[in-house]
Amino acid sequence: xxxxxxxxxxxxxxxxxxxxxxxxxxxxxxxxxxxxxxxxxxxxxxxxxxxxxxxxxxxxxxxxxxxxxxxxxxxxxxxxxxxxxxxxxxxxxxxxxxxxxxxxxxxxxxxxxxxxxxxxxxxxxxxxxxxxxxxxxxxxxxxxxxxxxxxxxxxxxxxxxxxxxxxxxxxx
Amino acid sequence: xxxxxxxxxxxxxxxxxxxxxxxxxxxxxxxxxxxxxxxxxxxxxxxxxxxxxxxxxxxxxxxxxxxxxxxxxxxxxxxxxxxxxxxxxxxxxxxxxxxxxxxxxxxxxxxxxxxxxxxxxxxxxxxxxxxxxxxxxxxxxxxxxxxxxxxxxxxxxxxxxxxxxxxxxxxxxxxxxxxxxxxxxxxxxxxxxxxxxxxxxxxxxxxxxxxxxxxxxxxxxxxxxxxxxxxxxxxxxxxxxxxxxxxxxxxxxxxxxxxxxxxxxx
Numbered sequence: 001x002x003x004x005x006x007x008x009x010x011x012x013x014x015x016x017x018x019x020x021x022x023x024x025x026x027x028x029x030x031x032x033x034x035x036x037x038x039x040x041x042x043x044x045x046x047x048x049x050x051x052x053x054x055x056x057x058x059x060x061x062x063x064x065x066x067x068x069x070x071x072x073x074x075x076x077x078x079x080x081x082x083x084x085x086x087x088x089x090x091x092x093x094x095x096x097x098x099x100x101x102x103x104x105x106x107x108x109x110x111x112x113x114x115x116x117x118x119x120x121x122x123x124x125x126x127x128x129x130x131x132x133x134x135x136x137x138x139x140x141x142x143x144x145x146x147x148x149x150x151x152x153x154x155x156x157x158x159x160x161x162x163x164x165x166x167x168x169x170x171x172x
Numbered sequence: 173x174x175x176x177x178x179x180x181x182x183x184x185x186x187x188x189x190x191x192x193x194x195x196x197x198x199x200x201x202x203x204x205x206x207x208x209x210x211x212x213x214x215x216x217x218x219x220x221x222x223x224x225x226x227x228x229x230x231x232x233x234x235x236x237x238x239x240x241x242x243x244x245x246x247x248x249x250x251x252x253x254x255x256x257x258x259x260x261x262x263x264x265x266x267x268x269x270x271x272x273x274x275x276x277x278x279x280x281x282x283x284x285x286x287x288x289x290x291x292x293x294x295x296x297x298x299x300x301x302x303x304x305x306x307x308x309x310x311x312x313x314x315x316x317x318x319x320x321x322x323x324x325x326x327x328x329x330x331x332x333x334x335x336x337x338x339x340x341x342x343x344x345x346x347x348x349x350x351x352x353x354x355x356x357x358x359x360x361x362x363x364x365x366x367x368x369x370x371x372x373x374x375x376x377x378x379x380x381x382x383x384x385x386x387x388x389x390x391x392x393x394x395x396x397x398x399x400x401x402x403x404x405x406x407x408x409x410x411x412x413x414x415x416x417x418x419x420x421x422x423x424x425x426x427x428x429x430x431x432x433x434x435x436x437x438x
Contacts, residue, residue, distance in 0.1 A: 083266060
């Protein structure tokens with residue numbers, strides 16, 4: 001039972017790694033940090049998977065993992081000397097609510113057919129539910145990406161250092 | 173002209189020259205998927221180096237900018253430039269960020285910054301074959317994550333790969349970008365819908381839903397919300413509208429192909 005769950009988490013991690021890595025290629029992230037995009041995406045997605053398995057609601061689970069990835073991204077930005085958006089953007093795309101956006105669109109298409117509307121009277125409720133899920137998840141991902149601007153008063157990520165002494169850093 | 177050039181920067185840059193360079197950088201960054209806060213920060217950094225002050229109005233389609241000298245209020249210029257066609261390219265954001273930091277530290281003079289900008293603008297995206305392969309793999313993985321089997325994943329991979337190649341082909345012939353989204357989503361759904369018609373895999377709906385995900389405008393939609401958080405309202409609405417119209421185009425393409433295939437029970 002436990003080993004099966006671990007295996008599923010591992011599978012989720014690997015799949016999300018590939019998604020983050022490949023989305024980095026689609027968005028033209030530099031070659032050197034594609035692995036970082038994959039790693040952060042995999043961490044975020046598997047964290048969300050674990051939270052969902054332990055009974056946390058989808059929106060809360062996404063919120064927790066998005067904020068975690070956002071803060072990890074600021075830390076990693078110092079290590080690899082790249083602005084965080086370059087690798088957190090592909091990483092966040094692994095959690096983009098594509099399926100819910102798709103269901104919203106499909107629901108709107110179904111709404112044009114009177115026969116389907118008669119057969120499923122709660123179609124408007126379904127559309128509204130999927131639309132609200134899509135919008136809230138998108139907003140949460142945006143919060144995760146701009147966490148630096150929301151939590152810290154400095155304007156640039158380069159000036160954020162987690163409680164360390166100020167030291168002059170220069171890009172090579 | 174200004175006489176009191178400070179000793180810290182013994183280089184004098186005219187506001188017009190600077191505005192041309194800054195508009196170049198701003199429009200290129202906007203087209204490669206930067207949010208407005210990032211552009212403002214980068215250009216503020218650059219302007220401080222030569223004791224200039226920059227005020228900008230950023231929208232999705234263009235940048236209006238006023239550059240004023242910090243010492244002489246009459247030494248000012250206002251320019252507008254519209255953006256090149258949008259295509260997400262995050263590497264340029266890294267390059268511009270490190271360029272503006274280097275310039276702000278005083279390591280580069282104005283001429284060098286200009287040359288660097290020209291070099292950065294010429295950086296190539298990944299070849300469309302590797303992008304198509306990457307898109308195929310990631311859609312296959314998303315399909316498995318959404319509960320599809322191995323065959324569904326292969327079908328989703330094929331659909332996304334073919335659709336991506338078709339989109340590059342259409343864009344290459346300078347058609348309207350919206351049309352390219354309609355046709356790409358049509359082709360992708362035709363391929364992944366075959367799975368549904370012939371019942372190859374255990375979960376054909378998963379393949380149908382995830383194969384088109386490579387077209388979803390994630391960067392404009394997320395940037396729109398970041399702009400909203402940071403208070404760039406006009407740009408936020410522009411981006412949201414752009415993203416929504418792409419989503420609409422994907423829906424149109426999918427509807428066309430679903431009704432052609434005769435899938436009534438989708």
